[in-house]
Amino acid sequence: MPWDFWLIFFVLGVVLPWRGRQRVKKLLATPDVSATERVALYASTIAFQWLAAGVAGWRAWARGLTARELGLAIQGTGRTVLVAIAGAVLLASLQWLNLRRIGRSSGKGRALMEALAKRLLPQSKIELLPYFALAATAGLCEEFLYRGFAMAALVRAGLATWVVVLVSSILFSLAHLYQGPGGLAGTLVIGTVFGIARIEYDGLTAVMVWHAAIDVVAGVAGPKYLTPAEKPGTTEGTQAVEISK
Secondary structure, eight states: OHHHHHHHIIIIIIIIHHHHHHHHHHHHTTSSSOHHHHHHHHHHHHHHHHHHHHHHHHHHHTOOOOOTTTTTTTOSSSHHHHHHHHHHHHHHHHHHHHHHHHHHOOOOOHHHHHHHHHHHHOOSGHHHOOOOHHHHIIIIIIHHHIIIIIIHHHHHHTOOHHHHHHHHHHHHHHHHHHGGGHHHHHHHHHHHHHHHHHHHHHHHHHHHHHHHHHHHHHHHHHHHHSSSOOOEEEEEOOEEEEEOO
16 A cells, blocks of 8 residues: 555544544533634534545545545436435434434433533534534545545455455544544444445445435434533533543
8 A cells, every 4th residue: 555545544543533532622621612613613624624535535546546446436326316315314314313312311421422512513503504514524525535535545455345344434433532432333333334335336425415414413403402401500511521531
């Protein structure tokens, strides 16, 4: 594998998980995050993801990877659109039900998710538009990075299909390490499903739509189920929450 591909994999597997964890630790140590700060966080994340995807795409192109290898060539438009829409509806529904389940649960995992939701998810209608832009960006850029570039590079390296899917899924889950063990496991499963679908449908279109749909539902249903109205005499942020080691 070329040196620049190794460098990109290092960023995906080490730098991004560390960066995300440090940013979330800082946010969790803050009693309150304003709407302006959340929108600024969305904007900086959007810019970073497009930059990362651009660099990966540039190096992939320079090394001769084709649009087909990267999953950017649409195969069977009608079938792809149908699968994208059906999968998005299914996964969005499952995401909604899962958030409702978490909202009714208790324990350390529930406390962490509530703390993350209060700080990261939109808390007003005015924050929804930039959040939706972030969801769309995540669907496009993260899928290109993990199911497009990473899988194409690993296939070029001669690895077996199951290893390609597993490695890309592990990298994807590490990027969500800040969500704790539950988030790590959940994104590993989702990454595996997306990796298999990327191969099955020979492209990224469907998984990009699925990814964006899951994130959109998180932004709409997350605050509803994970951030209940404050009880009298309580103050948001008074309970310290530590990311699980």
